[in-house]
Amino acid sequence: MTFSRQILAGLTLGTLTGLFLGERAAALKWAADSFVKLLQMMVLPYITVSIVASLGSLKPSELRTLGLRGATVIGALWLVALMFAFLIPLTFPSVQNASFFSSSLVERRPAFNFIDLYIPANPFNSLANNVVPAVVLFSLILGIAVVSVKQREQLLDVLRVVRDAISAATRMVTRLTPYGLFAIAANAAGTLGLEQLSRLQIYLVAYVGVALLLSLWVLPGLVGALTPIRARDVLGESRDSLITALIAGDLFIVLPGLMQASRTLLGRLGPGAGEPGELTEVIVPASFNFPHTGKLLSLSFVLFAGWFADALVPLSDYPQLALAGLVTFFGSLNAAVPFLLDQFRIPADTFQLFLATGVINSRVGSLVAAVHTLTVALLVACAVSGHLHWRRGPMLKFAGITAVLVITVLGGTRLVMARGVSQEYTKDRVLAAMHLLQQPVPATVARELSPAPATTLPPLETIEARNVLRVGYLPDALPFAFFNQSGDLVGFDVELAHRLAREMGVSLAFVPMDRARLAEQLADGYCDLVMSGMVVTTNRARALLFSDSYLDETLALIVPDGQRERFASWDAIRDLGAVRIVAPDVPYYVTKLRDLLPQAMVKTEAGGIEGLLRHAATSDALLLPAERGSAWTLMYPQYSVVVPGPDPIRVPLAYPIAKQDPRLAAFVNTWIALKRKDGTIDAAYKHWILGQDAVPRQPRWSIIRDVLHWVE
Numbered sequence: 125m126t127f128s129r130q131i132l133a134g135l136t137l138g139t140l141t142g143l144f145l146g147e148r149a150a151a152l153k154w155a156a157d158s159f160v161k162l163l164q165m166m167v168l169p170y171i172t173v174s175i176v177a178s179l180g181s182l183k184p185s186e187l188r189t190l191g192l193r194g195a196t197v198i199g200a201l202w203l204v205a206l207m208f209a210f211l212i213p214l215t216f217p218s219v220q221n222a223s224f225f226s227s228s229l230v231e232r233r234p235a236f237n238f239i240d241l242y243i244p245a246n247p248f249n250s251l252a253n254n255v256v257p258a259v260v261l262f263s264l265i266l267g268i269a270v271v272s273v274k275q276r277e278q279l280l281d282v283l284r285v286v287r288d289a290i291s292a293a294t295r296m297v298t299r300l301t302p303y304g305l306f307a308i309a310a311n312a313a314g315t316l317g318l319e320q321l322s323r324l325q326i327y328l329v330a331y332v333g334v335a336l337l338l339s340l341w342v343l344p345g346l347v348g349a350l351t352p353i354r355a356r357d358v359l360g361e362s363r364d365s366l367i368t369a370l371i372a373g374d375l376f377i378v379l380p381g382l383m384q385a386s387r388t389l390l391g392r393l394g395p396g397a398g399e400p401g402e403l404t405e406v407i408v409p410a411s412f413n414f415p416h417t418g419k420l421l422s423l424s425f426v427l428f429a430g431w432f433a434d435a436l437v438p439l440s441d442y443p444q445l446a447l448a449g450l451v452t453f454f455g456s457l458n459a460a461v462p463f464l465l466d467q468f469r470i471p472a473d474t475f476q477l478f479l480a481t482g483v484i485n486s487r488v489g490s491l492v493a494a495v496h497t498l499t500v501a502l503l504v505a506c507a508v509s510g511h512l513h514w515r516r517g518p519m520l521k522f523a524g525i526t527a528v529l530v531i532t533v534l535g536g537t538r539l540v541m542a543r544g545v546s547q548e549y550t551k552d553r554v555l556a557a558m559h560l561l562q563q564p565v566p567a568t569v570a571r572e573l574s575p576a577p578a579t580t581l582p583p584l585e586t587i588e589a590r591n592v593l594r595v596g597y598l599p600d601a602l603p604f605a606f607f608n609q610s611g612d613l614v615g616f617d618v619e620l621a622h623r624l625a626r627e628m629g630v631s632l633a634f635v636p637m638d639r640a641r642l643a644e645q646l647a648d649g650y651c652d653l654v655m656s657g658m659v660v661t662t663n664r665a666r667a668l669l670f671s672d673s674y675l676d677e678t679l680a681l682i683v684p685d686g687q688r689e690r691f692a693s694w695d696a697i698r699d700l701g702a703v704r705i706v707a708p709d710v711p712y713y714v715t716k717l718r719d720l721l722p723q724a725m726v727k728t729e730a731g732g733i734e735g736l737l738r739h740a741a742t743s744d745a746l747l748l749p750a751e752r753g754s755a756w757t758l759m760y761p762q763y764s765v766v767v768p769g770p771d772p773i774r775v776p777l778a779y780p781i782a783k784q785d786p787r788l789a790a791f792v793n794t795w796i797a798l799k800r801k802d803g804t805i806d807a808a809y810k811h812w813i814l815g816q817d818a819v820p821r822q823p824r825w826s827i828i829r830d831v832l833h834w835v836e
């Protein structure tokens with residue numbers, strides 16, 4: 125069996141194994157992760173040795189030729205590749221999306237420091253810490269310097285031996301590819317959700333369509349428009365090499381074939397083209413060390429991952445992504461893609477999706493890489509020999525055909541995918557279906573206000589005497605207290621109230637609170653404490669006795685989806701002038717907002733969050749903490765949460781205590797400290813604020829469970 129067939133067999137068997145075992149295939153994740161790390165192990169050493177050896181072996185005249193003519197051609201092809209990579213997101217259908225609160229909303233991405241990232245003060249430290257751009261720059265400078273060394277051949281001989289040794293070690297690891305792909309495919313097929321699969325196919329189809337367009341028309345067509353070599357001759361002469369690159373997924377093994385094809389095509393140009401034909405012996409292997417169109421096209425995966433994870437990369441960051449991609453793609457994609465995902469704050473686990481797409485994309489990418497390498501050789505050689513000319517007629521014809529094909533491929537893909545991907549929004553139902561994590565204690569829930577119960581005892585003795593803990597709640601305090609679709613009162617603080625009552629050995633009685641009379645109700649003993657996401661402010665602290673803070677929230681703005689970038693920082697908002705912002709009737713919020721945005725027109729709303737949302741259509745933004753604002757955007761997905769920079773503003777939450785009783789306050793403070801230590805508050809935060817396991821996990825469909833019924 126050929127190696128390509130072994131890979132195909134491993135992929136097929138892995139997929140079947142995942143479908144057969146379902147989630148039990150996750151046991152193979154260790155094998156999949158080990159294979160990935162083995163692939164990455166040789167990346168940076170190979171980058172350093174290969175670049176230094178390839179550049180160092182050139183003559184000064186050859187180096188100058190590549191620097192002048194080659195840089196121009198490669199730069200132009202890079203621009204073409206980046207343009208097509210950034211066009212691929214146009215195929216992603218518009219889907220309405222929202223998400224629970226994420227720490228990425230408040231984490232500030234560090235400034236993109238080109239000096240620290242690209243200039244290695246200590247190259248060994250860069251190697252040790254996988255700083256790909258710095259390693260590449262160090263290798264380029266060292267390789268160029270070697271050209272002028274008199275006894276360079278001795279060094280180059282050593283470097284070639286080291287490079288060959290690393291290549292041999294890489295080939296040893298590569299032999300494990302069928303087994304590694306088996307583990308990756310089994311884990312993906314067994315654990316990947318159906319919605320993920322449907323969205324993943326969007327990227328696969330778009331990438332393959334654009335890659336084939338580049339390989340079969342754009343790159344060879346560019347050669348045909350600028351040189352006497354016809355596009356069909358470019359593909360015809362290199363057909364065997366291109367097919368081999370596609371099937372094997374390896375550019376390196378077809379380099380000799382590409383050099384031969386380029387020499388043959390240049391030889392047909394007539395007298396004077398012989399010397400450029402010989403130059404391809406240097407151009408082809410030297411260009412192998414530079415990012416090719418196939419690699420740069422993979423930048424589209426970063427944009428796809430952002431779309432997939434609802435962490436879109438804004439257009440303003442595209443130049444930064446392009447520059448970072450150009451430098452990091454000197455190395456392996458397996459090292460570069462995680463680096464880029466981290467730089468643009470996209471969840472790291474989306475890299476597993478990249479590996480899943482790599483089974484197809486690596487082969488199609490190798491086809492694009494082979495055509496790119498051949499295109500570079502032909503254009504640079506023709507530029508040297510004087511056969512490259514800007515011909516207006518052929519270029520206009522080429523541009524016209526390319527525009528039609530691009531519109532057809534991108535538009536057709538978007539249309540097909542839009543129909544194939546479910547457009548139904550379900551996150552609001554997810555929120556409405558949430559239930560308490562722990563078994564609740566016996567509880568009653570009043571919906572209407574009632575008179576305060578008569579008692580002369582202090583709050584702690586009153587709780588013990590009636591064997592009931594009376595907890596005040598605000599019914600619209602999502603996600604701290606709200607009614608789910610079953611009519612049950614649930615939420616972060618409701619969860620903790622049940623835990624408190626259980627540990628006190630009493631039952632629960634939830635009673636609604638009147639925001640305007642909250643201090644009066646607590647003073648009358650209407651309830652024992654309020655557990656409903658109450659924000660501690662200076663004015664409230666004068667009228668109420670609060671427990672210790674159990675959670676911090678982050679001040680944020682709720683804005684229409686398309687307006688997120690306009691509100692990304694307080695400076696940007698100030699530049700907007702008299703923006704209209706509706707805020708809760710909390711003086712602390714209003715004062716803070718007016719200090720930050722003196723020109724803003726701030727309107728307050730005392731009717732709770734529901735009242736606040738009624739003003740959404742007539743205002744530019746709503747002021748809400750990010751944690752509860754994220755929950756409300758699940759109900760209203762046309763809005764997004766923005767935490768303006770540069771620094772987040774925190775507000776504490778605490779529980780108001782009945783009758784300002786110090787004994788009850790001390791008891792609650794001690795209980796809060798205990799729940800911090802034993803993980804109760806953390807578990808509630810992950811479930812109700814971050815939305816972890818918001819949907820009860822259902823076993824993934826599998827043959828062993830759903831067809832054969834061998835397991836439950």
